[in-house]
Amino acid sequence: MSTATIIDGKAFAESLRTRVGHVAADFTAKAGRKAGLAVVLVGEDPASQVYVRNKGKQTLACGMESFEHKLPADTAEADLLAVVAQLNADPAVDGILVQLPLPAHMDEAKVIATINPDKDVDGFHVVNVGRLATGLPGFVPCTPLGCVMLLKDKLGSLSGLNAVVIGRSNIVGKPMAQLLIAESCTVTVAHSRTKDLPEVVRHADIVVAAVGRPEMVKGDWLKPGATVIDVGINRVPGVEEGKTKLVGDVDFGSASEVAGAITPVPGGVGPMTIAVLLRNTIVAAHRNMGLALDEGVL
Numbered sequence: 001m002s003t004a005t006i007i008d009g010k011a012f013a014e015s016l017r018t019r020v021g022h023v024a025a026d027f028t029a030k031a032g033r034k035a036g037l038a039v040v041l042v043g044e045d046p047a048s049q050v051y052v053r054n055k056g057k058q059t060l061a062c063g064m065e066s067f068e069h070k071l072p073a074d075t076a077e078a079d080l081l082a083v084v085a086q087l088n089a090d091p092a093v094d095g096i097l098v099q100l101p102l103p104a105h106m107d108e109a110k111v112i113a114t115i116n117p118d119k120d121v122d123g124f125h126v127v128n129v130g131r132l133a134t135g136l137p138g139f140v141p142c143t144p145l146g147c148v149m150l151l152k153d154k155l156g157s158l159s160g161l162n163a164v165v166i167g168r169s170n171i172v173g174k175p176m177a178q179l180l181i182a183e184s185c186t187v188t189v190a191h192s193r194t195k196d197l198p199e200v201v202r203h204a205d206i207v208v209a210a211v212g213r214p215e216m217v218k219g220d221w222l223k224p225g226a227t228v229i230d231v232g233i234n235r236v237p238g239v240e241e242g243k244t245k246l247v248g249d250v251d252f253g254s255a256s257e258v259a260g261a262i263t264p265v266p267g268g269v270g271p272m273t274i275a276v277l278l279r280n281t282i283v284a285a286h287r288n289m290g291l292a293l294d295e296g297v298l
C-alpha cells in the first residue's frame with residue numbers, strides 16, 4: 001500500500017503560473033509591452049513538438065508573447081546562429097530557449113554560447129553556470145529550480161539534510177547539486193559508475209533521480225520517510241498492445257511504500273519545468289528593462 005504523500009507538481013506549477021501571470025500583467029502596464037519568450041525548435045521530433053506547443057500555450061495564458069521559430073532538421077548551424085543573434089538583438093524578446101537536443105551536425109555548446117546570457121532563461125550558458133556556482137544572480141536551469149521549489153514547499157528548510165542526486169548532466173544533475181549545496185544540504189552526486197548505488201541512496205533524506213533509466217530506483221533502496229523527486233520522463237511500452245506510457249526513473253509502486261513524499265510521473269517535475277521557464281522569462285524581462293521586481297513573490 002502506498003503510504004507516501006504525493007507531491008502534486010501539476011498543482012504547484014499551476015499556482016506558480018498564476019503568480020507569473022500577475023507579475024506579467026504588472027510588467028505589461030509598466031513597460032508598455034508584453035514580456036516575450038522565443039522558442040527555437042530544429043527538426044521534427046514529435047516529443048519536442050509537443051513540449052514546444054505546450055510552452056507556447058502556457059506563455060500566452062500567462063499574458064506573455066510567444067515567438068516560435070521552427071527550422072528544418074537539415075538547417076546549417078550558421079543559419080541557427082543567425083536566428084539566435086537576431087533574437088538577441090530583438091527588444092521584444094526577453095527570453096530565448098533553443099530546444100535540445102539539436103541535430104547531430106550541430107555543436108550544442110557553440111549554439112548555447114551564442115545566446116545572450118541575460119536572455120538565457122534555460123540557464124545553460126556558461127556565464128549562468130558560473131553565476132550559479134559562485135552564488136551570483138543569474139538564470140538557473142528550470143528543471144532543478146522546479147525541484148528545489150517542490151522540496152522547500154514540502155520540507156521547509158533543507159539545511160543539513162543528506163541529498164543524493166543520481167545523474168550528472170549539465171541540464172539537471174550538476175545544477176541540482178549546486179542548488180542543494182546553496183540550501184546547505186550535504187550533497188552526493190551519483191551516476192552510472194557509482195559503486196553500490198542502493199547503499200549510497202540508503203543514506204539520503206532527499207533523492208533526486210535524473211538518470212534516464214525507467215523505474216531504476218527501488219523502494220528497498222530508500223531510507224524510510226525520504227523525500228523522492230523523480231525527474232525521469234521515460235516512454236515505455238504500455239499494458240495495451242501498441243500503446244506507450246510515461247514512467248519516471250523511480251519505481252513508483254515500491255518507492256511510494258517507503259518514501260515520506262514522492263513526485264509522480266507524469267504530474268510531478270515535468271509541469272514545474274515549464275512553469276519555471278515562464279518564471280525565468282518574467283524575471284529576465286524585468287532585469288533587462290531595469291524594472292524592480294521582488295523575486296520572492298514568485
Ligand SMILES: Nc1nc(=O)c2c([nH]1)NC[C@@H]1CN(c3ccc(C(=O)N[C@@H](CCC(=O)O)C(=O)O)cc3)C=[N+]21
Binds near residue numbers: 050101268273
Ligand atoms: N532547451 C531546452 N529546455 C528544456 O527545458 C527542455 C529541452 N530543451 N528539451 C526537452 C526537455 C524536456 N522538457 C520537458 C518539459 C515539460 C515536460 C512535461 O510537462 N511533462 C509532463 C508530461 C508530458 C507528456 O505527457 O508527455 C509531466 O511530466 O507531467 C516534460 C519535459 C523540457 N526540456
Ligand SMILES: [Mg+2]
Binds near residue numbers: 168169191192211
Ligand atoms: Mg549519468
